[in-house]
Amino acid sequence: MVHFTAEEKAAVNSLWARVNVELVGGEVLGRLLVVYPWTQRFFDNFGNLSSESAIMGNPKVKAHGKKVLTSFGNAIKHMDDLKDTFAELSELHCDKLHVDPENFKLLGNMILIVLATHFSKEFTPQTQAAWQKLTTAVANALAHKYH
Amino acid sequence: MLSAQERAQVAQVWDLIAGHEAAFGAELLLRLFTVYPSTKTYFPHLGPCADEAQLLSHGRRMLEAVGVAVQHLDNLRAALRPLADLHAQVLRVDPSNFPLLIQCFQVVLASHLQDEFTVEMQAAWDKFLTGVAVVLTEKYR
Numbered sequence: 001m002v003h004f005t006a007e008e009k010a011a012v013n014s015l016w017a018r019v020n021v022e023l024v025g026g027e028v029l030g031r032l033l034v035v036y037p038w039t040q041r042f043f044d045n046f047g048n049l050s051s052e053s054a055i056m057g058n059p060k061v062k063a064h065g066k067k068v069l070t071s072f073g074n075a076i077k078h079m080d081d082l083k084d085t086f087a088e089l090s091e092l093h094c095d096k097l098h099v100d101p102e103n104f105k106l107l108g109n110m111i112l113i114v115l116a117t118h119f120s121k122e123f124t125p126q127t128q129a130a131w132q133k134l135t136t137a138v139a140n141a142l143a144h145k146y147h
Numbered sequence: 148m149l150s151a152q153e154r155a156q157v158a159q160v161w162d163l164i165a166g167h168e169a170a171f172g173a174e175l176l177l178r179l180f181t182v183y184p185s186t187k188t189y190f191p192h193l194g195p196c197a198d199e200a201q202l203l204s205h206g207r208r209m210l211e212a213v214g215v216a217v218q219h220l221d222n223l224r225a226a227l228r229p230l231a232d233l234h235a236q237v238l239r240v241d242p243s244n245f246p247l248l249i250q251c252f253q254v255v256l257a258s259h260l261q262d263e264f265t266v267e268m269q270a271a272w273d274k275f276l277t278g279v280a281v282v283l284t285e286k287y288r
Contacts (some may be wrong), residue, residue: 035266
Protein backbone atom coordinates (compact mmCIF):
# COMPACT_ATOMS: atom_id res chain seq x y z
CA MET A 1 0.00 0.00 0.00
CA VAL A 2 1.32 3.41 -0.93
CA HIS A 3 1.51 5.86 1.93
CA PHE A 4 0.89 9.53 1.21
CA THR A 5 2.13 12.06 3.74
CA ALA A 6 -0.11 14.84 5.00
CA GLU A 7 1.89 17.29 2.86
CA GLU A 8 1.43 15.17 -0.26
CA LYS A 9 -2.32 14.89 0.33
CA ALA A 10 -2.53 18.63 0.91
CA ALA A 11 -0.62 19.37 -2.30
CA VAL A 12 -2.95 17.12 -4.27
CA ASN A 13 -6.19 18.34 -2.70
CA SER A 14 -5.33 22.01 -2.85
CA LEU A 15 -5.02 21.89 -6.64
CA TRP A 16 -7.82 19.38 -7.17
CA ALA A 17 -10.35 21.68 -5.49
CA ARG A 18 -9.76 24.17 -8.29
CA VAL A 19 -9.67 21.77 -11.25
CA ASN A 20 -12.47 22.04 -13.80
CA VAL A 21 -12.83 18.31 -14.37
CA GLU A 22 -14.71 18.66 -17.65
CA LEU A 23 -12.22 21.12 -19.14
CA VAL A 24 -9.05 19.49 -17.84
CA GLY A 25 -10.27 15.96 -18.59
CA GLY A 26 -10.87 16.80 -22.23
CA GLU A 27 -7.55 18.59 -22.45
CA VAL A 28 -5.64 15.65 -20.94
CA LEU A 29 -7.17 12.99 -23.16
CA GLY A 30 -6.91 15.20 -26.24
CA ARG A 31 -3.23 15.88 -25.65
CA LEU A 32 -2.61 12.17 -25.08
CA LEU A 33 -4.16 11.30 -28.44
CA VAL A 34 -2.18 14.03 -30.25
CA VAL A 35 1.23 13.67 -28.61
CA TYR A 36 1.14 9.85 -28.58
CA PRO A 37 -1.02 9.07 -31.64
CA TRP A 38 -0.77 5.32 -31.16
CA THR A 39 -3.08 5.70 -28.14
CA GLN A 40 -5.83 6.39 -30.65
CA ARG A 41 -5.98 2.62 -31.13
CA PHE A 42 -8.48 2.39 -28.28
CA PHE A 43 -10.86 4.93 -29.73
CA ASP A 44 -11.78 3.73 -33.23
CA ASN A 45 -15.41 4.63 -32.62
CA PHE A 46 -14.72 8.21 -31.58
CA GLY A 47 -15.17 9.64 -35.06
CA ASN A 48 -12.85 12.29 -36.43
CA LEU A 49 -9.35 12.08 -34.93
CA SER A 50 -7.61 13.14 -38.13
CA SER A 51 -5.97 16.33 -36.93
CA GLU A 52 -4.94 18.12 -33.78
CA SER A 53 -7.95 20.44 -33.92
CA ALA A 54 -10.30 17.54 -34.73
CA ILE A 55 -9.05 15.66 -31.66
CA MET A 56 -9.10 18.60 -29.25
CA GLY A 57 -12.60 19.59 -30.44
CA ASN A 58 -14.03 16.08 -30.60
CA PRO A 59 -17.06 15.83 -28.27
CA LYS A 60 -16.46 12.13 -27.55
CA VAL A 61 -12.88 12.89 -26.55
CA LYS A 62 -14.08 15.61 -24.19
CA ALA A 63 -16.79 13.41 -22.69
CA HIS A 64 -14.46 10.50 -22.17
CA GLY A 65 -11.76 12.75 -20.78
CA LYS A 66 -14.25 14.04 -18.24
CA LYS A 67 -15.19 10.47 -17.32
CA VAL A 68 -11.55 9.45 -16.83
CA LEU A 69 -10.67 12.49 -14.77
CA THR A 70 -13.81 12.08 -12.63
CA SER A 71 -12.54 8.61 -11.82
CA PHE A 72 -9.27 10.22 -10.83
CA GLY A 73 -11.22 12.37 -8.43
CA ASN A 74 -12.39 9.18 -6.81
CA ALA A 75 -8.77 8.13 -6.45
CA ILE A 76 -8.05 11.35 -4.58
CA LYS A 77 -10.83 10.52 -2.11
CA HIS A 78 -9.26 7.09 -1.54
CA MET A 79 -5.55 7.74 -1.66
CA ASP A 80 -4.95 5.25 1.16
CA ASP A 81 -6.87 2.50 -0.56
CA LEU A 82 -6.21 2.70 -4.28
CA LYS A 83 -5.88 -1.01 -5.05
CA ASP A 84 -9.31 -1.85 -3.69
CA THR A 85 -10.85 1.30 -5.11
CA PHE A 86 -9.68 0.43 -8.63
CA ALA A 87 -10.03 -3.38 -8.49
CA GLU A 88 -13.09 -3.48 -10.72
CA LEU A 89 -11.76 -0.90 -13.15
CA SER A 90 -8.52 -2.88 -13.31
CA GLU A 91 -10.35 -6.02 -14.35
CA LEU A 92 -12.32 -4.03 -16.89
CA HIS A 93 -9.20 -2.52 -18.47
CA CYS A 94 -7.59 -5.96 -18.68
CA ASP A 95 -10.45 -8.25 -19.68
CA LYS A 96 -12.71 -6.02 -21.73
CA LEU A 97 -10.69 -3.01 -22.86
CA HIS A 98 -7.31 -4.75 -23.33
CA VAL A 99 -5.33 -1.64 -22.46
CA ASP A 100 -1.57 -1.97 -21.99
CA PRO A 101 -0.87 -0.55 -18.50
CA GLU A 102 1.91 1.56 -20.02
CA ASN A 103 -0.91 3.82 -21.20
CA PHE A 104 -1.88 4.59 -17.61
CA LYS A 105 1.59 6.06 -17.09
CA LEU A 106 1.31 8.14 -20.25
CA LEU A 107 -2.06 9.50 -19.14
CA GLY A 108 -0.73 10.25 -15.66
CA ASN A 109 2.18 12.19 -17.12
CA MET A 110 -0.23 14.13 -19.30
CA ILE A 111 -2.32 15.08 -16.26
CA LEU A 112 0.77 16.63 -14.70
CA ILE A 113 1.63 18.63 -17.79
CA VAL A 114 -1.90 20.02 -18.11
CA LEU A 115 -1.97 20.88 -14.40
CA ALA A 116 1.33 22.72 -14.91
CA THR A 117 -0.21 24.82 -17.69
CA HIS A 118 -3.11 25.75 -15.40
CA PHE A 119 -1.29 26.30 -12.13
CA SER A 120 2.07 27.57 -13.38
CA LYS A 121 4.44 28.54 -10.53
CA GLU A 122 2.09 27.02 -7.99
CA PHE A 123 2.93 23.65 -9.56
CA THR A 124 6.18 23.56 -7.60
CA PRO A 125 8.64 20.65 -7.75
CA GLN A 126 7.17 19.34 -4.48
CA THR A 127 3.63 19.58 -5.84
CA GLN A 128 4.76 17.84 -9.01
CA ALA A 129 6.33 15.08 -6.90
CA ALA A 130 3.11 14.53 -4.94
CA TRP A 131 1.03 14.35 -8.11
CA GLN A 132 3.57 12.06 -9.78
CA LYS A 133 3.36 9.75 -6.79
CA LEU A 134 -0.43 9.73 -7.08
CA THR A 135 -0.58 9.09 -10.82
CA THR A 136 2.00 6.32 -10.50
CA ALA A 137 0.01 4.73 -7.67
CA VAL A 138 -3.22 4.95 -9.67
CA ALA A 139 -1.49 3.42 -12.70
CA ASN A 140 -0.23 0.55 -10.53
CA ALA A 141 -3.68 0.06 -8.96
CA LEU A 142 -5.25 -0.11 -12.43
CA ALA A 143 -2.67 -2.70 -13.48
CA HIS A 144 -2.96 -4.71 -10.28
CA LYS A 145 -5.63 -7.18 -11.46
CA TYR A 146 -4.06 -7.89 -14.83
CA HIS A 147 -3.50 -11.52 -15.58
CA MET B 148 12.19 12.92 -38.71
CA LEU B 149 10.63 16.26 -37.82
CA SER B 150 8.30 17.90 -40.30
CA ALA B 151 8.75 21.52 -41.29
CA GLN B 152 5.88 22.45 -38.99
CA GLU B 153 7.40 20.54 -36.09
CA ARG B 154 10.77 22.23 -36.64
CA ALA B 155 9.04 25.59 -36.51
CA GLN B 156 7.41 24.61 -33.22
CA VAL B 157 10.75 23.48 -31.80
CA ALA B 158 12.38 26.75 -32.87
CA GLN B 159 9.50 28.73 -31.35
CA VAL B 160 9.94 27.02 -28.00
CA TRP B 161 13.71 27.48 -28.13
CA ASP B 162 13.28 31.23 -28.70
CA LEU B 163 11.67 31.39 -25.29
CA ILE B 164 14.48 29.47 -23.61
CA ALA B 165 17.45 31.10 -25.37
CA GLY B 166 19.25 33.48 -23.04
CA HIS B 167 17.73 31.76 -20.00
CA GLU B 168 19.48 28.42 -20.28
CA ALA B 169 20.78 28.51 -16.69
CA ALA B 170 17.41 29.28 -15.10
CA PHE B 171 15.49 26.75 -17.16
CA GLY B 172 18.22 24.15 -16.69
CA ALA B 173 18.32 24.65 -12.94
CA GLU B 174 14.56 24.31 -12.64
CA LEU B 175 14.66 21.22 -14.85
CA LEU B 176 17.26 19.55 -12.64
CA LEU B 177 15.49 20.57 -9.43
CA ARG B 178 12.25 19.03 -10.66
CA LEU B 179 14.06 15.91 -11.86
CA PHE B 180 15.77 15.39 -8.51
CA THR B 181 12.62 16.17 -6.49
CA VAL B 182 10.20 14.01 -8.48
CA TYR B 183 12.60 11.21 -9.41
CA PRO B 184 15.20 11.06 -6.61
CA SER B 185 16.95 8.02 -8.10
CA THR B 186 18.24 10.27 -10.90
CA LYS B 187 20.52 11.96 -8.37
CA THR B 188 22.71 8.86 -8.52
CA TYR B 189 24.06 10.18 -11.81
CA PHE B 190 25.13 13.48 -10.28
CA PRO B 191 27.30 12.56 -7.29
CA HIS B 192 29.46 15.63 -7.94
CA LEU B 193 26.47 17.80 -7.07
CA GLY B 194 26.36 16.30 -3.58
CA PRO B 195 23.28 15.00 -1.70
CA CYS B 196 21.68 18.42 -1.84
CA ALA B 197 22.77 20.45 -4.85
CA ASP B 198 22.93 24.19 -4.19
CA GLU B 199 21.54 26.81 -6.48
CA ALA B 200 24.90 27.71 -8.04
CA GLN B 201 25.57 24.09 -8.97
CA LEU B 202 22.10 23.63 -10.44
CA LEU B 203 22.45 26.82 -12.47
CA SER B 204 25.88 25.82 -13.74
CA HIS B 205 25.01 22.25 -14.69
CA GLY B 206 21.57 23.24 -15.87
CA ARG B 207 23.04 25.80 -18.24
CA ARG B 208 25.41 23.21 -19.68
CA MET B 209 22.56 20.80 -20.36
CA LEU B 210 20.32 23.42 -21.94
CA GLU B 211 23.18 24.73 -24.08
CA ALA B 212 23.52 21.21 -25.44
CA VAL B 213 19.80 21.21 -26.19
CA GLY B 214 20.38 24.48 -28.02
CA VAL B 215 23.07 22.81 -30.14
CA ALA B 216 20.57 20.10 -31.01
CA VAL B 217 17.98 22.71 -32.00
CA GLN B 218 20.50 24.34 -34.38
CA HIS B 219 21.33 20.99 -36.00
CA LEU B 220 17.98 19.27 -36.45
CA ASP B 221 19.19 17.97 -39.83
CA ASN B 222 22.26 16.37 -38.39
CA LEU B 223 21.78 15.47 -34.76
CA ARG B 224 24.22 12.58 -34.84
CA ALA B 225 27.14 14.66 -36.01
CA ALA B 226 26.34 17.61 -33.77
CA LEU B 227 25.89 15.44 -30.67
CA ARG B 228 28.70 12.97 -31.35
CA PRO B 229 30.90 14.11 -28.44
CA LEU B 230 27.94 13.93 -26.06
CA ALA B 231 26.90 10.54 -27.40
CA ASP B 232 30.45 9.27 -26.77
CA LEU B 233 30.43 10.78 -23.28
CA HIS B 234 27.14 9.12 -22.38
CA ALA B 235 28.20 5.74 -23.81
CA GLN B 236 31.69 5.60 -22.33
CA VAL B 237 31.62 7.68 -19.19
CA LEU B 238 28.17 8.65 -17.95
CA ARG B 239 26.28 5.50 -18.96
CA VAL B 240 22.95 6.87 -17.81
CA ASP B 241 20.40 4.07 -18.02
CA PRO B 242 18.18 4.86 -21.03
CA SER B 243 15.05 4.61 -18.88
CA ASN B 244 15.98 7.93 -17.29
CA PHE B 245 15.68 10.03 -20.43
CA PRO B 246 11.84 9.91 -20.49
CA LEU B 247 11.92 11.15 -16.88
CA LEU B 248 14.03 14.15 -17.90
CA ILE B 249 11.77 14.76 -20.90
CA GLN B 250 8.66 14.70 -18.68
CA CYS B 251 10.23 17.27 -16.35
CA PHE B 252 11.21 19.41 -19.34
CA GLN B 253 7.59 19.41 -20.50
CA VAL B 254 6.42 20.40 -17.02
CA VAL B 255 8.92 23.30 -16.94
CA LEU B 256 7.69 24.50 -20.34
CA ALA B 257 4.05 24.02 -19.38
CA SER B 258 4.36 25.95 -16.13
CA HIS B 259 6.17 28.86 -17.80
CA LEU B 260 4.17 29.06 -21.02
CA GLN B 261 0.75 27.98 -19.66
CA ASP B 262 -1.88 28.45 -22.40
CA GLU B 263 0.87 29.25 -24.88
CA PHE B 264 2.16 25.69 -24.45
CA THR B 265 -0.06 24.41 -27.21
CA VAL B 266 -0.58 20.74 -27.92
CA GLU B 267 1.40 21.08 -31.17
CA MET B 268 4.33 22.58 -29.29
CA GLN B 269 4.18 19.78 -26.74
CA ALA B 270 4.02 17.12 -29.47
CA ALA B 271 6.91 18.61 -31.46
CA TRP B 272 9.09 19.16 -28.41
CA ASP B 273 8.40 15.66 -27.10
CA LYS B 274 9.31 14.16 -30.48
CA PHE B 275 12.46 16.31 -30.69
CA LEU B 276 13.73 15.50 -27.19
CA THR B 277 12.98 11.80 -27.69
CA GLY B 278 15.11 11.97 -30.85
CA VAL B 279 17.94 13.58 -28.91
CA ALA B 280 17.73 10.84 -26.27
CA VAL B 281 17.93 8.18 -28.99
CA VAL B 282 21.12 9.75 -30.36
CA LEU B 283 22.66 10.08 -26.89
CA THR B 284 22.09 6.39 -26.06
CA GLU B 285 22.67 4.92 -29.50
CA LYS B 286 26.33 3.99 -28.95
CA TYR B 287 25.69 2.22 -25.64
CA ARG B 288 26.28 -1.14 -27.29
